[in-house]
Amino acid sequence: MSSADLDDVEISDNGAVLLGENVVCDSHYQRPLRIISHAHSDHMLGISDSLKFCEKVVATPVTKDIIGILKGKETADPVVSLDYGLPFEYRGERVILYPAGHIPGSAQVLVETRENQRILYTGDFRYPPAEVVETDILITEATYGNPECVRDFNDNVETELTGLIKKSLKNNSVYIFGFYGKVQEVVTILNNSDINVPIVVPEKIFKILKVCSSHGMKVKDFYFSKSDAGIEIRKAPHIGVYHTTAARWTGKDAVKILLTGWQFDAPVKPVGEKKFRVALSDHSDFNQLLEFISMVHPTLVVTDGYRAREAGLFALEINNRLGIRAVSRPR
Numbered sequence: 001m002s003s004a005d006l007d008d009v010e011i012s013d014n015g016a017v018l019l020g021e022n023v024v025c026d027s028h029y030q031r032p033l034r035i036i037s038h039a040h041s042d043h044m045l046g047i048s049d050s051l052k053f054c055e056k057v058v059a060t061p062v063t064k065d066i067i068g069i070l071k072g073k074e075t076a077d078p079v080v081s082l083d084y085g086l087p088f089e090y091r092g093e094r095v096i097l098y099p100a101g102h103i104p105g106s107a108q109v110l111v112e113t114r115e116n117q118r119i120l121y122t123g124d125f126r127y128p129p130a131e132v133v134e135t136d137i138l139i140t141e142a143t144y145g146n147p148e149c150v151r152d153f154n155d156n157v158e159t160e161l162t163g164l165i166k167k168s169l170k171n172n173s174v175y176i177f178g179f180y181g182k183v184q185e186v187v188t189i190l191n192n193s194d195i196n197v198p199i200v201v202p203e204k205i206f207k208i209l210k211v212c213s214s215h216g217m218k219v220k221d222f223y224f225s226k227s228d229a230g231i232e233i234r235k236a237p238h239i240g241v242y243h244t245t246a247a248r249w250t251g252k253d254a255v256k257i258l259l260t261g262w263q264f265d266a267p268v269k270p271v272g273e274k275k276f277r278v279a280l281s282d283h284s285d286f287n288q289l290l291e292f293i294s295m296v297h298p299t300l301v302v303t304d305g306y307r308a309r310e311a312g313l314f315a316l317e318i319n320n321r322l323g324i325r326a327v328s329r330p331r
Ligand SMILES: [Zn+2]
Pocket: 038, 040, 102, 124
């Protein structure tokens, strides 16, 4: 490994994460190789500009398919898909994507430079199960970079969630709300539980779940809410899984469960009549972030301050607790 240098990495004012000489991730920048780490809006910035000006736009096959659903086929078709673990050589640099454990298709991006420097960008990630990849320079997300952001109950959330759903289903339908990625996770949790009540979902989530199952993920027993089967199911107590933005007007009279990463004192909290918040997160909490960083052995860490307001504090914590040089970018 060579010595790590800030000349090889940068985060621009528009959120573009620059790795080595050629690669830009998660926003547009005048570089030949654009990579989309995953299909959340703050990582799909400037895709149409990148499709116009970059030589190649790259994502995992699952991310490419989800982009097709969220942004339309015209946007997704020119995106080049790259599987996890397959090296992609470009002008003397090598790019490899690794599982990030965040949402379906989410990837960490490793760039090996001409000088054999290794630069790893985590994108959004959850550790475990994100893959541990040794690196010289690490660019990390910092969503829960504040030391107060710790969920000691991480292991119990699924049990608490299924317990709450079972109890609620005795007299009601249950509607669960989360962001894309988290809703897929909740369907998997339901599929793996002994809850056998059918699940209805809106059109976009239906299509995303179809993509997930076509790529071998274990999601099943879900129905488009407006299909004949969906309409029939909705006549009896059932489960609805919807995007967070639909929480206000969907699931009238049902027990509502809002999934959030921003709850640290308890896995389940009542927040109103027949309304609960459950601390299901697809990001690493503060301790998991630190554990991951110490596992990948960087000599320099850059925290993503474009996407997290605690990135500056997190850089200080990395410095103090792990003794690793850390800075936040953009400045
Ligand atoms: Zn994300």
